[in-house]
Amino acid sequence: MSARRILRSWWLEVVSLLVALVVFVVPFVFILLTASKTVSESARLGFTLPTTWEILGNLGQVLSARNGMMVNAMRNSLLLTVSSVTLIVFLSAMVGYLLQRRQDRWATLASALMLAGLVVPPAIVPTIYVLQSIGLFKTLFGMILVEVAIMMPFAVMVFRTFVSAIPRELDEAAIMDGASPITLFMKVIFPLLRPAMITVIVVASVGIYNDFTGPLYFLPGSDNATVQLTLFEFQSQWSTQWNLLFADVLLITIPPFVMFIFFQRQMVAGMTAGAVKG
């Protein structure tokens, strides 16, 4: 009787959870299982528990493959992500703030450009040409600038929306107290932008860390390889060593997973905010 009542009131929960587990969780479990197997066992591509858990050995092999190419790639990815995101936060906050506070012809132009940046696909080969003419092609710094340009429109939109909720009286009070424009921005406005900043930081860092097309075009060569490029290269190289390939997949999925655990709310808020007013 009571079991039937529980079933009747919980059936939708049970069914939807089961479907979600099969569709969305099983692929990740498959990654974990395959990454834990031996070469020969992983070659069967089965969804089975490994007979012996080789996960640590496999991860070690991935990290030491090709003279620690993976470790180098992780350093590159970290450097690329952190420097790009830092630049994006400061520069976009300045633009979003000015756009909202001083609505003149420049603001109209800037808004139009940001909109274009959200929609228009980047022109690949001409970008390479420009980077090459200023000596930044195949350099981490050039790649950073590309990521900044690509992510900026989204960040500006988030900051602009957020600045509109900060009362202008605050600016005026600071000016009365003799604050210069830069002090006003850095000491009064910027600290208040914290929630928007967190949003921009989490969304942009996941986006840049996961970027594959950018490094593929603008950062070729194994010295500069980012983790996504390394994974892509390993795909063809390790087509018979599925355990190592999936150990690499697992390794690369850890940073976004950590972000997800700690910042899910901000991430959802950010993606919603960045999209709603386009």
Next chain:
Amino acid sequence: MQRTRRRTDNKVGAYPHWFYLPAGLIFAVIFVAPTILSFYFSLTRWTLFDTQFIGFDNFVQFFKEPALVSGARNSIIYAIVTCSLKVILGLLLATLLTSRLRVRNLLRSIIFFPVLVSTVAVGITFAVLMHPSNGLINRTLEVFGIDGPSWLSDPNISLLSVAFVDVWKGVGLALVLFIAGILSIPEEYFEAARLEGGNWVKFRYVILPLSRNATFTVILLSFIGGLRSFDLIWTMTRGGPGFASDVIASTIYKQYQAGFYGLATAGNVILFIAVTLIVFPMMRFFNRHEVEL
């Protein structure tokens, strides 16, 4: 008088234009300049060493070569398929997850997580899951007596198989946008729907019409994303078998690798024009038909 003038001066002075400068400089050099240059370079035969003006030859070639034409067609198919599936599934899931379902937060997290995972990782994983004989998908189908297709090596369905994975990865974003849209609908409407009838009335007469802004956003984002998509297709099929799943972005990459920079740039300009012609009118339409809540 004196005082008011000083105040306005102060106001403008507090917001100096040079705040645009650092961001503007990067954006102009890295984004605006290449976009403008692309129109010129698309009209040239362009190698590493020199450029030669050849008029519209690249575009003519783009529309004459079957492989390139099918790339353009595939981009549109891919955009339409992924976009409509994300809208339909996203809206249905959001309706379910804004109801009184007790596990809604857990479900939302589970469905949203793939949005954050690297596209290359997702592509590699699904390429294995879709393996024709040993892959988990076909093995599962076999249990039910279904002979699963060769998802990625059958030219008739390889593009759709990739599109399916794209939806798997991206539906979580559509979901959270729809949830935000539904949650912004005032409670009175739901009250009224409850009095009028059941869930169908709620969905058909409240959620569907009043989450229109979210629908527009999802359509725009996923359509733009669909037209531009590259990573997933490139990691799963490399455009193959043959040219069966080539899209504009993958033909651009192939032309670039082959050293046909002018042709690659023409592909970029075509993508630019396609996106502009489709997306900006869409935006105008959506802006006119926004609902006020």
